[in-house]
Amino acid sequence: MVLLDVQSLVKQFGGVMANDYLDLSIEEGEIVGLIGPNGAGKTTLMHCIAGYHRPDRGTVRFAGVDITGWPPHRTARAGIARTFQSLRTMEGLTVEENVMVGAFCRTDDPDRAREAALALLERLDLAGVRGAQPHEIPLAWQRRVELARALATRPRLLMLDEAAAGLSPEEIRAFEQLLRALHRELGLTLIVVEHVMDFVMSLAGRVVVLASGRKIAEGRPEEVARDEQVIEAYLGGSYARGPAHLGGV
Numbered sequence: 722m723v724l725l726d727v728q729s730l731v732k733q734f735g736g737v738m739a740n741d742y743l744d745l746s747i748e749e750g751e752i753v754g755l756i757g758p759n760g761a762g763k764t765t766l767m768h769c770i771a772g773y774h775r776p777d778r779g780t781v782r783f784a785g786v787d788i789t790g791w792p793p794h795r796t797a798r799a800g801i802a803r804t805f806q807s808l809r810t811m812e813g814l815t816v817e818e819n820v821m822v823g824a825f826c827r828t829d830d831p832d833r834a835r836e837a838a839l840a841l842l843e844r845l846d847l848a849g850v851r852g853a854q855p856h857e858i859p860l861a862w863q864r865r866v867e868l869a870r871a872l873a874t875r876p877r878l879l880m881l882d883e884a885a886a887g888l889s890p891e892e893i894r895a896f897e898q899l900l901r902a903l904h905r906e907l908g909l910t911l912i913v914v915e916h917v918m919d920f921v922m923s924l925a926g927r928v929v930v931l932a933s934g935r936k937i938a939e940g941r942p943e944e945v946a947r948d949e950q951v952i953e954a955y956l957g958g959s960y961a962r963g964p965a966h967l968g969g970v
C-alpha cells in the first residue's frame with residue numbers, strides 16, 4: 722500500500738526552485754534514503770511533507786488523504802513525525818519531559834504521557850538519564866531523545882534529518898541497528914535524509930537522489946551509487962566527500 726504520495730511538488734524561495742516538480746511515492750514499511758548535494762532540496766521536501774512549509778504547487782497524500790498544506794500539528798496527528806538536523810530538544814525540560822511533549826500529540830493526560838515517555842526511554846536505553854537536561858548528556862544520546870520524542874507521537878512515517886551527523890562510526894552502527902529494530906517492531910516507514918553515505922546506503926532499501934530541486938535518480942543503493950548522473954552531481958557540486966564515498970557500496 723502506498724503510504725506517502727507526493728506529486729509535482731514545487732517550493733520556491735525567491736528565484737530558487739528548492740523543489741522543482743518533485744514526485745515521490747513510498748510504500749508502507751519501506752526505508753527510503755534521500756540524498757543529494759548541499760542545497761538539493763531534501764530538507765525543503767521534508768518540510769513540505771510535514772507541514773513546516775506550504776508547497777507552491779503539487780499535492781501530498783498520506784494514507785490516501787490529501788494533506789497538502791496541513792500544519793505540523795495536524796500532520797503529526799495523521800501519523801507523520803520527524804527529527805531535526807539541528808537538535809530541537811528543549812532546554813529547561815528534562816529528557817523525560819522532552820519525550821512527553823511528543824506523547825501529548827496523542828493524549829491530554831500528563832500521567833499517560835509520562836507512562837508513554839517512560840516506556841520509550843526504557844526501550845531506547847535512556848531511562849537512566851530521564852531526569853537530566855538534554856545538554857548534559859552525550860550527542861548520541863541527545864539524538865536518541867529526539868528519536869524518542871518523535872516516536873512518542875506514534876507515527877506511521879518517521880523522517881530523520883541527518884540523524885547520523887557528528888556521531889562516531891561505532892555510534893552510527895549502533896544507531897543503525899536501533900533503527901532497524903524499531904522499524905521491525907513498530908512497522909514504521911522511514912525516510913532517512915543523510916550525508917553519511919555508509920549509514921544511508923546500508924540502511925535504505927531504496928535511495929532517491931535530488932539535485933537542484935529535482936529527482937535525478939532512484940533505485941537500490943548499489944544501482945544509485947553507480948549512476949553517472951549521481952556521480953556527476955556530487956563531483957560537480959561543492960560536496961566535500963565526493964563519489965569515493967558512494968563507490969564503497
Ligand SMILES: Nc1ncnc2c1ncn2[C@@H]1O[C@H](COP(=O)(O)OP(=O)(O)OP(=O)(O)O)[C@@H](O)[C@H]1O
Nearest residue numbers: 734737738739757758759760761762763764765766
Ligand atoms: N527558508 C528558506 N529561505 C530561502 N531559501 C531557502 C530556504 N530554505 C531553503 N532554501 C534554499 O532552497 C534550496 C534547497 O535547500 P534545502 O535546505 O532544502 O537543501 P538540502 O538538500 O536539505 O541541503 P543540505 O544538505 O545542505 O541540508 C537551497 O538553495 C536553499 O538555499
